[in-house]
Each structure stands twice: as C-alpha cells, then as structure tokens.
Amino acid sequence: AQSVTQLGSHVSVSEGALVLLRCNYSSSVPPYLFWYVQYPNQGLQLLLKYTTGATLVKGINGFEAEFKKSETSFHLTKPSAHMSDAAEYFCAVSPLGGANSKLTFGKGITLSVRP
Amino acid sequence: KAGVTQTPRYLIKTRGQQVTLSCSPISGHRSVSWYQQTPGQGLQFLFEYFSETQRNKGNFPGRFSGRQFSNSRSEMNVSTLELGDSALYLCASSSGEGAKEKLFFGSGTQLSVL
Numbered sequence: 001a002q003s004v005t006q007l008g009s010h011v012s013v014s015e016g017a018l019v020l021l022r023c024n025y026s027s028s029v030p031p032y033l034f035w036y037v038q039y040p041n042q043g044l045q046l047l048l049k050y051t052t053g054a055t056l057v058k059g060i061n062g063f064e065a066e067f068k069k070s071e072t073s074f075h076l077t078k079p080s081a082h083m084s085d086a087a088e089y090f091c092a093v094s095p096l097g098g099a100n101s102k103l104t105f106g107k108g109i110t111l112s113v114r115p
Numbered sequence: 116k117a118g119v120t121q122t123p124r125y126l127i128k129t130r131g132q133q134v135t136l137s138c139s140p141i142s143g144h145r146s147v148s149w150y151q152q153t154p155g156q157g158l159q160f161l162f163e164y165f166s167e168t169q170r171n172k173g174n175f176p177g178r179f180s181g182r183q184f185s186n187s188r189s190e191m192n193v194s195t196l197e198l199g200d201s202a203l204y205l206c207a208s209s210s211g212e213g214a215k216e217k218l219f220f221g222s223g224t225q226l227s228v229l
Contacts, residue, residue, distance in 0.1 A: 036220075043119070043205055043220030044158075090158065101148035101209065101218065102171045105158035 002027045002093050006106035014114045019063075019078040021109050023091030026072065033074040034092040034103065035065055044090065050074065061085070086113045117142065119208050119221035127227045133194040136224045138206035140187050146170075146211025147189035148218070149181060152203040161204075164189050165211045193226075201228045 003026045013019055025031060032051050036044040048059025055067040065076045074091060088110050092103040120139040128134050140147050148163035148171070160173040164183035181191045187208075193200055203225050207218040 041222065043222045044207075044218075045220070046217050049217070092158075101146055101163040101207065101211070102160050102173070103158075103218070104160070107157045 002031065002104045004091050004093050004104055004106035006089075006091055006109050008109060009107065010110045010112065012112040012114060013081045015083055016080050019076070019081045019085065019111065021076040021089050021091075021111065023065075023074045023076065023106060024072055025074060025091070025093045027093055030069075031093045033065075033067060034094075035059065035063070035074075035076050036090045036092060036105075038088045038090065038108075040087075047076070047089075081111075081113045083113050083115065086111055119206060119219050121204075121206055121221035121224050123224060124222070125225045125227075127229065128196050129229050130196055130198060132196050133192065134196060134226060136191045136193075136204055136206075136226070138189045138191070138208075138221060140189070140206075140208030141219055144208040144210055144219070145187055146209045147183060147187065148207050148209075149189070149191050150205045150207065151175075152205060152223070153201070158205075161191070163211075170211075196228045198228050200226065202226060 005024045007022045034049045035047040038044050048057045050057045050067045058064045063078045088108045090108045091106040094103050122137045146165045149161040152158045163171040167183045178194045183189045203223045205223045207220045209216045
C-alpha cells in the first residue's frame with residue numbers, strides 16, 4: 001500500500017523567495033516519485049520525477065527535489081519564486097516496477113506568490 | 116504534436132442519468148488512464164486501458180466503466196449519477212511500455228451533477 005502526505009494545503013511566498021513544498025510518502029516497496037503542477041482550468045504537468053539513481057532531481061521551471069529514503073521525503077524546492085509559479089502542486093508515488101499510470105497522489109498544495 | 120484532448124469540457128447532468136466522457140490520447144500512445152479529482156478526495160485513479168484492454172483498476176464502484184477503441188481513443192461512462200460524482204475527470208496518456216514513463220494529462224471534463 002502507498003500513501004502520500006503533503007503538509008498544509010496552502011503556501012504563500014514573496015516573489016524572489018525560496019519555495020519549499022513538503023512531501024512524505026509511505027510505500028511497502030521502493031517507489032517512483034513525481035511532482036506535478038496544475039494551473040487553473042488545466043490538466044497536470046510533470047515537473048520532475050525520481051525513479052533510480054541520483055537522489056537530487058532537477059525539473060522544469062527551475063524546480064528540483066531530493067529523494068531522502070531515510071526520511072521518506074521528496075520535498076520540492078525552487079530558489080527564487082516567480083509570479084508564474086502560482087498554481088497547485090501535487091506529489092505522487094507509484095511502486096517500483098509498477099504501472100506508471102496508477103499513481104497515488106497527495107492532496108495538493110496551493111502556492112501563492114506575493115508581489 | 117497535439118496533446119491529450121478531452122471532450123466535452125463541461126457537463127451538467129441530473130441524478131440518475133448516465134454520462135459518457137471522451138479522451139483522445141497523443142498520437143502513438145497506447146495507454147489511457149482516468150482520474151477523478153474532487154476537493155475532498157483529491158486525485159484518485161479510476162482505471163487504465165492499454166491496447167483496448169483494461170490493465171489496471173482503482174477502487175471505484177461498477178457504475179464507473181470505460182473502454183478503449185482500436186485507435187486508442189477512450190471513453191469513460193458513469194451510470195446512475197450521484198451528487199458525489201461531481202468532479203473534474205482527467206485522462207492521461209502514455210506509450211504504456213514502461214513504469215518510468217511520463218504521463219501527459221488532458222485539461223479534463225468538469226462534471227456537475229444536480
């Protein structure tokens with residue numbers, strides 16, 4: 001069984017500030033981990049993913065995430081927030097070797113960026 | 116390359132009715148999966164079709180069904196609609212040939228059940 005916990009439902013940062021969105025997972029087998037972003041009235045877009053190998057993963061739009069097995073975490077960061085980063089962010093997990101289509105998502109975090 | 120196309124964009128139905136949603140995957144993709152998104156439950160996996168066969172299934176009642184055609188287009192059907200079925204229904208496509216593959220999502224169909 002798998003689950004994903006995203007602490008808090010809303011994060012607000014100032015433009016130019018660090019963005020940190022937290023994600024913890026629970027999985028009975030080593031997982032694949034994903035971060036998706038959803039802009040208003042749109043579908044989900046993949047930001048980055050961890051499958052195997054390097055634990056620091058770089059994604060699109062300047063985002064990166066680090067897989068920490070000991071902490072069962074996969075937090076998303078961006079050094080400097082931009083107004084265009086305002087959106088909803090979802091962390092997701094699928095089991096190693098499992099179907100990439102059958103993702104378990106967290107509840108999502110809404111990121112607001114203040115001018 | 117055209118993205119994942121979902122139609123219609125919005126639907127309004129009444130309780131007890133049935134509804135069919137359509138999803139056209141990216142050209143060449145053979146896997147289509149469906150998700151339900153609600154404010155309370157978040158994103159939940161419904162099912163996945165690959166080469167016209169249901170390959171994975173989530174924990175939804177039998178009122179939710181789907182199918183896939185030979186051109187990989189997929190339809191999802193919900194019978195005997197309930198108020199709780201109001202949601203954004205997203206479909207996603209991929210080649211379906213690897214667990215590491217990226218899913219491409221459509222913009223969704225917003226279903227309102229009155």
